């Protein structure tokens with residue numbers, strides 16, 4: 492026994508003894524609950540979504556005579572080419588590398604059929620998703636992996652990522668096993684080596700710089716594309 496006084500760790504509501512035990516078990520065995528091919532969590536169905544329109548728009552004067560639609564326009568204030576979606580549910584940005592080319596194609600086909608948009612991610616734009624998405628949003632990411640100005644112009648809208656959605660704490664890591672020749676080439680980084688994606692964007696330090704960056708993006712794309720900002724609950 493050491494002579495130093497021993498302070499037991501403070502009780503954490505998030506990392507309970509049971510959660511810690513599961514983390515230690517997964518670290519020791521390498522077998523995680525989350526695997527490829529889907530989540531075990533119960534996911535909501537489209538029928539589970541309920542939109543309370545009256546609280547975000549004017550009250551209808553005559554409820555049953557008002558037009559009731561799910562379509563939405565984005566970018567009507569500044570963009571010469573605003574986008575029109577049939578439903579207000581979109582496919583979030585997912586990196587090429589985390590997802591394969593065929594997965595990107597499948598998302599593009601499904602989203603186009605459902606009348607909504609898909610989004611690129613870390614690693615840049617693939618031909619699969621550009622070719623199969625009616626409306627494709629190009630992410631402008633902190634990592635700048637795969638950032639090509641010409642692809643900004645090939646997109647239908649631009650999403651500036653402030654804090655990664657899936658990894659809001661300290662950024663993300665794409666494991667070396669997923670860095671194939673194609674993924675490595677698009678990211679300008681070596682094959683087979685883990686790649687970090689920071690969650691803080693190097694191009695601005697606050698909202699005033701961000702405004703300048705958005706202005707630059709508008710100029711690069713000739714004020715055609717809607718530009719929006721994705722804010723993850725980040726703590727860099």
Ligand SMILES: Cc1cc2nc3c(=O)[nH]c(=O)nc-3n(C[C@H](O)[C@H](O)[C@H](O)COP(=O)(O)O)c2cc1C
Pocket residue numbers: 583584585586587589590611612613630652654655656657658721
């Ligand atoms: C496989 C995968 C890859 C992702 N890659 C990115 C990415 O490149 N850029 C990004 O902003 N978010 C990325 N995300 C986060 C998603 O865009 C989204 O914010 C997150 O999954 C939370 O939404 P959800 O609850 O609908 O999954 C990724 C998520 C997943 C599951």
